[in-house]
Amino acid sequence: MKKILVIEDDLTFVKTLEAYLGKLGYEVYAASRAIEGVAKAKEIKPRLILLDYRLPDATGLEVLVDLKQVESNPQVILMTGFSDIRTAVKAMKLGAFDYITKPVNPDELKLLVEKAMKATSTNDATAKSSDTKSATKKIANLDRDFVRGKSIQSDTLHQHIDLVAPTDMSVLILGESGTGKEYVARRIHSQSKRSKGRFVAVDCGALSEELAISELFGHVKGAFTGAHANKEGQFVAAEGGTLFLDEVGNLSYEVQVKLLRALQERIIQPLGSNTDIPVDVRIVTATNENLLNQVRDGNFREDLYHRINEFKIQVPAxxxxxxxxxxxxxxxxxxxxxxxxxxxxxxxxxxxxxxxxxxxxxxxxxxxxxxxxxxxxxxxxxxxxxxxxxxxxxxxxxxYTVHGSSPYDLKAQKQNSEREMIIKTLEEARYNKSKAARLLNIDRKTLYLKISKYDIDA
Structure with a gap:
């Protein structure tokens, strides 16, 4: 029987889920706190975890990181209030399979659970080159799975893809979460001279420093506790193809150094090894962060930024x-x-x-x-x-009410949404602008400019 773990502190809701999912034939376990849930997941090795975002001792995002240690590599569905939608999107970037809003609709939950149970994890660290056929099939189905659009923005986006794809230039894709950055990366690969090779995607936002080094460059047996066998990294797995590094701005400084060497010298060194391995891959990266701000703050290497930014593509919201x-x-x-x-x-x-x-x-x-x-x-x-x-x-x-604008003015609506977010964050930070800037992931100067632009009383 397939196991589902529910990590939720609302006991009445838990009982409802246990009864409903039990009738569908699943074996349901429950935990009311984050630390208990992670321990239970390691013990029972579930196929799926339903995770509440707001727990007494942690947030869903924190628990997601800890769940990376679970041997069964379970799919995770985040349960959240609609006001947490941005957080839910971020959770998916950290490796969550999907999210569902409360109050939960039974039919929607059933569909999502079935879909998660059938899904094959794309983040399996032990993926072998036999996955090439599957990856190629995904690329061949791009036109079926996505629609191009007819706007000037879409035309510009695809013109840039058509222009850079046949080259071997490194591409940096910028855009908010959910805009389709991986689709752009796959399109670049499918139109390149490397299209017969593998397209390997790595979510850097879900990796700790040690795991990132092992995932990208591989490791040898005994390199660290738990390294019971040699493992080839994703650079080797993508040989002759394209390596897509999503949320590249989340990589630690040490990993950035190793990545820079790999790009400059076209060689890698597995963790715990002194042997250099030549690699031939094209690098495509993506982020929803402002990397130039991270460069100025000393959190991202300037030389690496220029190395991955040979050609930049902006995916519009x-x-x-x-x-x-x-x-x-x-x-x-x-x-x-x-x-x-x-x-x-x-x-x-x-x-x-x-x-x-x-x-x-x-x-x-x-x-x-x-x-x-x-x-x-x-x-x-x-x-x-x-x-x-x-x-x-x-x-x-x-x-949403934008003064002096049409309700169909999407640009004005976005500005109004940004204004409301800044006001809410300032209130949460008790109008400490340095703290508010950190929460908004912008620098203080940018925050002051936006406060002035939106005429916020702060």
Missing amino acids: LIERKDDFWTFTEFFRKHANADLNREVEGFDEDVTAIFNSYTWPGNLRELRNVIRRAILLTHDSTIVSSNSLPPEMKETAGS
Whole structure:
């Protein structure tokens, strides 16, 4: 029987989940605190973990890091309130399989659990070159799984991809979480002279320093506690192909030094070894951080920044792609219909208005998830109504009011959202601007400029 671990401090909710998932044939275990949940996961080795974001002794993001040590490499679904949507998106960058908002809809949960159980982990540290066929198949299906868009922003994005793909230049992809940076990286690979080689993706945001060195460069037996055998790193696994380093700004200084050497000299040295191994890979990196700020703050090497930034591609946020929005929406609707065996034909006027006024912090990923959820909940109609949307989304969309602008002005809506976030962060930091700047991941000068720009009383 497949094991599911629920880490949640609401005992009534836990009992409900145990009963529901038990009826679906799963063996359900529970823990009410983070430390207890991690210990239980190591003990029972579950296939799936349902993790609450707000626990008494830790946040879901902290627990995600600890769960990397679980031998069974379980999928993790984050359970969160809708107000935590940005955190949920960040959790997915740290390795979570997906997220689900509370109150949890049973049909949505069932679909997500089944999907997670079927999924094959793409972060398996022991992946072998036999995965080449699977990786090639994914690249061949890019056109089926994604839609290009028709806006000027989309045209510019794909022009840059077409321009740089045939070269061997290192590419730095910038963009918010959920905008499709990995899709851009895969497109570059599929159009390159290395397309017959492997495309290997590494989520640097989910790796500790020691794990990052081992994951990228490999290790020899006995290099550290638990290193019971030699392991080849992802540089070797991507030989002749493309190595995609997502969230590259999260790498520690020591790993940055080793990465710089690998790029400059085209050789690597496994952890615990004195042997140099020549490598032939193309490097594509991505981040949602401001690397230049990290360079100025001394957290990212300037020489490495220039080495990975031979060509830069900016992936626009969904809110900046007004002319593409309904193209993407229709694309996700058709795919959700096919996946969920539905025949939904469109969206009513209320849903259209909400979609137009909402700021979509999770970008394309959030749009896809919202549409899938809405279509799943549309049982007896061919038109999605606002009743199928999360109630918090309707409240959030209705709360945005940008002075002097149209409710359909996406740029103004984004600015208003940023203003509200800055105000909320200042309040949490008790108007300590240095602390607020750290929480917002910007420098103090930028914060002062935004306070002035948005006429915030601080």
